[in-house]
Amino acid sequence: EVQLVESGGGLVQPGGSLRLACAASGFTFSNYAMSWVRQAPGKGLEWVSGISSSGDTTYYADAVKGRFVISRDNSENTFTLYLQMNSLRAEDTAVYYCAKLRGSDRGAFDIWGQGTMVTVSS
Amino acid sequence: DIQMTQSPSSLSASVGDRVTITCRASQGISNYLAWYQQKPGKAPKLLIYGAYTLQSGVPPRFSGSGSGTDFTLTISSLQPEDLATYYCQNYRSAPWTFGQGTKVESK
Numbered sequence: 001e002v003q004l005v006e007s008g009g010g011l012v013q014p015g016g017s018l019r020l021a022c023a024a025s026g027f028t029f030s031n032y033a034m035s036w037v038r039q040a041p042g043k044g045l046e047w048v049s050g051i052s053s054s055g056d057t058t059y060y061a062d063a064v065k066g067r068f069v070i071s072r073d074n075s076e077n078t079f080t081l082y083l084q085m086n087s088l089r090a091e092d093t094a095v096y097y098c099a100k101l102r103g104s105d106r107g108a109f110d111i112w113g114q115g116t117m118v119t120v121s122s
Numbered sequence: 123d124i125q126m127t128q129s130p131s132s133l134s135a136s137v138g139d140r141v142t143i144t145c146r147a148s149q150g151i152s153n154y155l156a157w158y159q160q161k162p163g164k165a166p167k168l169l170i171y172g173a174y175t176l177q178s179g180v181p182p183r184f185s186g187s188g189s190g191t192d193f194t195l196t197i198s199s200l201q202p203e204d205l206a207t208y209y210c211q212n213y214r215s216a217p218w219t220f221g222q223g224t225k226v227e228s229k
Contacts, residue, residue: 035218037166044223045158045166045209050216059216062123097165106213108156108171115165 002026002111004098009116016088016120022081022098022113029079030054033101034072035109036083038094038118048096049083053104064092088120124148124212128221134229141197143224145210150190154214157186157195160223161206169208170195200226 008020022034035050049070050059058070069084081098095117099109125148135141145155153173158166168177170186173193183198197204205228210221 037220044207045160045211045220047211047218047220050218059218061217101213102171106154106216106218108168108177108211108213109158109166110168110171110177112165112167 002100004100004111004113006096006098006113006116009096009118011119011121012088013122014089014120017084017086018088018118020083020085020096020098020116020118022083024079024081024100027100027111029072030074031104033103033105033107034081035099035101036070036081037097037099037109037112038092039097039115040091040094043094046094050101050106051081057105085118088118090120092118093120094118123217124151124215124219126210126212126219126221128208128210128224130224131222132225132227134227135200136229137200137202139200139229141200141204141226143195143208143210143226145188145193145195145221147191147193147212151212151214153189154212155186155188155193156211156213157184158209158211158220159204159206160209166209197226202228 036048067087095115100111101107155173157170160166174186
């Protein structure tokens with residue numbers, strides 16, 4: 001079964017850090033680009049970051065550039081996408097979804113995880 | 123950056139109605155346009171990619187059209203399970219922006 005499972009969310013103070021992980025299974029992880037998308041409570045979808053299949057190319061929304069770092073581990077038996085979030089702000093509070101793209105560098109998001117909640121509050 | 127604008131923001135329709143949602147890109151994106159459906163508390167689901175190609179398993183009552191800057195999602199005969207929020211997305215170039223969403227409610 002094709003599956004993405006996020007973990008690492010939680011409550012963090014403003015200025016703090018958090019690392020999200022997304023474990024992939026059921027498909028050849030190293031063949032596809034991946035992305036993170038977030039959704040603040042009651043709001044729409046906001047694209048956050050993306051990474052090519054090889055990990056050589058990364059993309060960021062302006063709102064997180066310089067604070068978030070996307071990475072991936074394509075090692076066999078360790079197919080995982082990461083999002084290192086630093087200098088967190090209240091406006092980063094959201095459900096964070098990881099998603100698989102249909103292509104190696106871009107494409108529609110055809111598989112989504114269930115999401116992990118990140119709350120930034122003192 | 124490419125901005126995506128959906129209209130309307132919400133609509134009310136009855137079962138069996140034909141529903142149309144539009145999405146406009148601030149610059150041409152060819153056919154690099156996807157549509158997603160999201161139900162409360164659930165992850166989004168891909169409906170259409172390439173502006174008009176139906177994702178596997180999606181009912182044929184859903185269809186997409188358009189190219190360049192103007193796109194449309196049509197539900198030919200609304201079903202109760204179609205009550206949800208719909209988003210368009212540009213994936214021609216990063217940032218891969220989403221529209222603000224269209225909530226389809228029951229009349």
